[in-house]
Amino acid sequence: MRRHIPSTRALLIFDAVARHHGVGKAAEELCLTHSAVSQQLRLLESQIGVRLVQRTARGTELTDAGHRYHGQIAGDLMRLQNHTLEAMAQRVDGLRLIVGAVPVLAEGWLTPLLPQFIARNPGCSLHLQVFPTDLYMADMPFDVGVQYDDAVWPGADARPLMGEFCVAVCSPRAKGRAAMARGDFRVAPLLQLRTRMGAWEEWFAQTPHARPPENLVAGHRFDLFSSLVAAVRADLGVGLVPLYYVERELRSGELQLACAHRAPSSRGYSVFMAPNRTADPLAEAFVEWLCEAGAASQTST
Template sequence: MSRPELPPLSTLLPFEATVRHASMTRAAQELHVTHGAVSRQIRNLEKALGTRLFERGPRALRPTPGARRLAAAVRDALDVIEAAAREVSGRERDTGPLALSCEPTLLMRWLIPRLPELASAHPGLTVHLSAGGGPVDFARDPVDAALRRDDFPVPAGTHRVALFEEWIGPVCRPEAAEALLAGAPVTLLHTATRPAAWADWRRLTGGSPSVAGEQGFEHFFLALQAAVAGVGVAVGPYALVHDDLVRGQLAAPYGFVPDGTGYGLLTARPPERDPRLAALLGWLRERAAELNPPRALVS
């Protein structure tokens, strides 16, 4: 069957990889070919289509809007072909363990304590966890999905499903909450991984606790643990202090406000195409409701 409008098939893999990486060099590395080979295929595709697909700058390679649309269609077609090939070959990859990367503090303080619930809800699902943050390159990183805060641009070709908003507020030991509200000086806890936490809260609320001292920690979960231990007051996202509030180990005297960010599940392909991802996403959506503060804690 003749398909005169179909571009040369040999050009599509290098083209899609180049759009996804915004780099011919990285596309060549992924495909295990030379930069020149990728460049030739891109020129062949542009010649076949009669249009330029990239804006070439001195330090950047930017796909045109048309190139992005074509690359998305190529990715969808490759997903369909890959699924059919697995079915025909009998090598169903979607039945093995699911590799999930998660923001470290969310992993430690929320997800790990709920793994027994996930196992009970989906006994056939095995999840291998790793800690990580920031963008994910699914062609390079050995993960199937990533639970991330949306504080960075989502890479082209990556699917994102929103799960819950980020709500922040000062948290401290319950016995310190009354003194804090009365204006007593307190120790502010800071973290290198979220250095603007207190500034963000002040900007959103206009609040300004009286400061007796300040103490810094390298990681966010250390600052929150210090708050649980009574060292001082930290700005804590509700999702990360939910369990401490329920257990009565922390109090939130000023309540919580949304900071404009949120968490989502990142995947290389639509989750509904992988039974493991669909199961995980369904469970996360069910549990996400508890990660929005109750009315009494909304300031």
């Protein structure tokens, strides 16, 4: 079947005209003549059968169809460029590892430890990407994944990594710190993570003599732990977060434990090796190192 895909040259020229709102500046950016740009635009319009640009008193402008088309192809051109740069960045020796990780663990635990692995494997080029929490695909684009225990990756070799302990943290300026230190949270503004709306209930159930507020799911709500912790810093309320995620802030005094109790979470983490990388020495070395780091982290918790 014939594919209706214009040339990359024509799309890049159209993109430049759309961004600069004119043929002249687009020609300058691309080091082409005015007539060469105009010719490519005509060829593109002829191929797709739609008028994309029009001449006005103010110069060259996009038609409504042109605006829609540019909005669709601009992202595609950027992705094509990124894919090309990704291919260009590959080392000749092939020592590259693509690791997907759930964002909270990548930011708060894995990234600070990576220099240890790079020191052991100095020739490795490591690419750390987001392993989506709520989206599971049969064919993951990673060599190794670090996710919650219940993540689904058909065919992957899954190994337990570590558990999770959660703590309640507040700003040093927070009101009612003395009461919270005694376990009295009745007037504390609880901050909520959208994907863990039952977390406070679980934490209070494991906190002896705690006095929770009447409504455990009320309060400001956030999509990311990073946003939630920023809200705690701004003294918007009390946050419930994995201990590893705020250890540096607790040591520096930027945040404080609202209550000394730390409770094990029902969430745990596992490391997954892609089915096609099980015999790869670099992937195996990374998984072994990761499991060592996870075990050491559990011992120190």
